[in-house]
Amino acid sequence: MTAVQLPEFSTTPVEQIPSIVSRLRSSFFSQKTRPAAFRLRQLRKLYWAIADHEEELLEACKRDLGKGIFEAMVSEIEWVKNDICFMTQNLERWMKDEKPEDMAWTHKFVSPRIRKDPLGVVLVIGAFNFPINLAFGPMIGAIAAGNTVVLKPSEQCPNCAAMMQLIMEKALDPECYACVQGGIPETSALLEQNWDKIFFTGSVNTAKIVAQAAAKNLTPVALELGGKNPAIVTKKADVQLAARRLLWAKTMNAGQVCISQNYILVDKEVAPTLITELKAAMKEFFPSGAKQSPDYSRIVNLRAFNRIKKMLDSTSGKIVAGGTMDADQLFIEPTVIEVSDPKDPLIVEESFGPLIPVLPVDNLDQAISIANETHATPLGVYAFGSKAETDRVLAETRSGGASINDGFFHGVIPTLAFGGVGDSGTGAYRGKASFDCFTHRRSITKTPNWMEKLLAVRYPPFDGTSKLKQYRAMGILKPDFDRDGRQKIGLLWYLITLGSGSASKGALRAALIAGIYLALRALMEGRIWKGLKG
Known part of the structure; x- marks a missing residue:
């Protein structure tokens, strides 16, 4: 069988970055990206370029993250293809002007409307854990909204990054869209440029650097981050289902998922049952062991491997399932740890890996209290229990999103708006939200000449209260x-x-x-x- 050939990863020279941005800005002001026909053609060409290079993209995902075919297709390739289809099928409708809500009757004469304008030149910075999805996904929204785009893929997945650059260069207009490759120096050079919006997916620490750089030019940002996401399992929950669904959420991409649960708070009466069911589900998912499974990913690099290992070494909890590691293969087995202290490092720090801490609690009150104290604004909350209990969790916690009786199902619906809150992020995208994310809603009125007598009420002198009475009669709400x-x-x-x-x-x-x-x-x-x- 012939080995799949992939392009080599090549860093973009820093000195070229200003000219790239300047070229895209000139293209934007030429109005080239404004027409719907242009946007649609770019998206359609991108779709077929992705489809034509599926084999190479699968190989790139395997080399960079050890992703199996099913996971790579579902969470990366088919996802972005679906994004493009959804955009192209709805774009012209979304681009149409909107009329505002109820208004004073006199205001109707000036034909108020909301026009959908592109923001300008935008920067999209992707993440390593879903290197294709989290780079192409926002870029698709930016293209649909009529912007010119610089894409900066994650250098931690060089094979995927190189493939995305190849696809962009084959499919997209080079005067309007560019791929910049590199690490910290290249990203720093990009952040020095003046943008109309920056879309960043990654860690909180890096997001602070991005936000500080953007603030110098008052550049708006969308930040898709992570969080110490809690799962709560009450004694009224279906514990077997909870175990299966939470294990699925924590083994996808070897736990390198920003919205997977960071820890499980479980009623102490059913904690032993939950651990037993997690072990049973592990055997079902990986009958020959996770290391031998073609469906289980690897940690992205040695630095991330060592960070996760250090967290496991520092816990005072007891490993009750898994625990096997292999640095040479960047393999960490799904590992269930029973902990007793809410201040345990596995609870208060984000593992971003296949560690599954289980903390028994006395009741739902304690679970909600720990969840709020550990991280007030996680990216996701996952509640398992009766309707009354899950309603309480939704009412008494905050999060970017939530899935009831499941692990991050809200995050796998490609047309459902997705985003964080507080320090788990700002802004939202996916589906129509991706179009909105990169669109300026421009309010416009057009005042006819014949209205001048009506509008004379606004001109001084105001003659005591007579004009004020006239103004109030023109449509002040009571x-x-x-x-x-x-x-x-x-x-x-x-x-x-x-x-x-x-x-x-x-x-x-x-x-x-x-x-x-x-x-x-x-x-x-x-x-x-x-x-x-x-």
């Missing part, structure tokens, strides 16, 4: 609530809804008929007409 904050209910609405709730349909109908009768009688007697005239 409160529908009293001074105690209670909403006012009109007589007709009261009569229509009288008896609703526990009353029968017959009683509600009778109340409605009575209300209509009273209104008609008042009209015939002239009371309403006299009131209108007055």
Whole structure:
């Protein structure tokens, strides 16, 4: 069988970066990327370039992260192809102007609308754990929104980075889109440039550097980070299902997933059962062991391997399943650790690897308290239990997203807006949110000449209160609530809804008929007409 040939990774010379950005800015101001037809053609060509190089992309994922075919196809290649199809099928509709919500009647004459404008020249910085998805995904949104784009893939996955550059150069207009390769020096040089938006996926520490650099030019940023995401399993949960689903979430990409749970808080009554079920699920998923499985990924590099190993070495918890490591193969077995201290390093630090700490708790109150104290704004929260219990978890915690009775299912729906909150990130993308992320909603009005007499109210002199009265009559909203904050209910609405709730349909109908009768009688007697005239 012929070995798959991949292009070599080549760092972009730092001195070329300013000219690359300048070229893309000139292209943006030439209006080249504005028409829908141009954007659609670029996206469609990108789709087929990805499809034509699936074999090479699979090989690149395998070399960089040890990803199996299924995982690489589902979470990387098919994902971005799906993104492109969704964008192209909806783009022209999203680009249309929007009308604002309810407004004063006089404002309708100036035809207010919201135009969808591209931001300009944007920088997308990808991450290593899903090197294709987390680079091409935001870039697809930026292209759809009409921007020119510089893509900076993760240098930690050089094979994937080289393939993405090859695909971009084959499919996309080089005057509008460019791929810059490299590490810290090249990224620093990119951050010195003036951008219209920066989209970054990665660690909190690096995000702070990106945000500080962006602040110098008041550049808006979207930050997709991570977090010490808690999973909570109550004694009312289906413990077997919880074990299977949480193990799936923690073994995908060898745990190198920003939204997988960092630890499990489990009711102490069912903690032994959860551990037993985690072991059973491990045997089911990897019958010959994770090391021999073609479906289990490897750690990205030795530095990340050593960091995870150091965390495991520092815990005071007890390893109850797994624990095997091989530095030469960058292999870390899925490892379940029973811990007793909420301050254990495996709880308070983000492992970003296949470590599964299990902390027994007394009750749901304690679980929620620990989750909030450990990280107030994680990227995800995963609650397993009764509806009342999971509702409590949603109500009493914060997170970028949440999955109930599952591990990060909300994060695998490609058209569902995805993003963090607080120190787990800012901004959202995926589906329409990707288009919105790189779009400026530009409010526009057009005032006709004939409105001048109406608009004269705004010109001084204001003649005491006469113009103010005229201005108020032109559409100032009046409160529908009293001074105690209670909403006012009109007589007709009261009569229509009288008896609703526990009353029968017959009683509600009778109340409605009575209300209509009273209104008609008042009209015939002239009371309403006299009131209108007055």
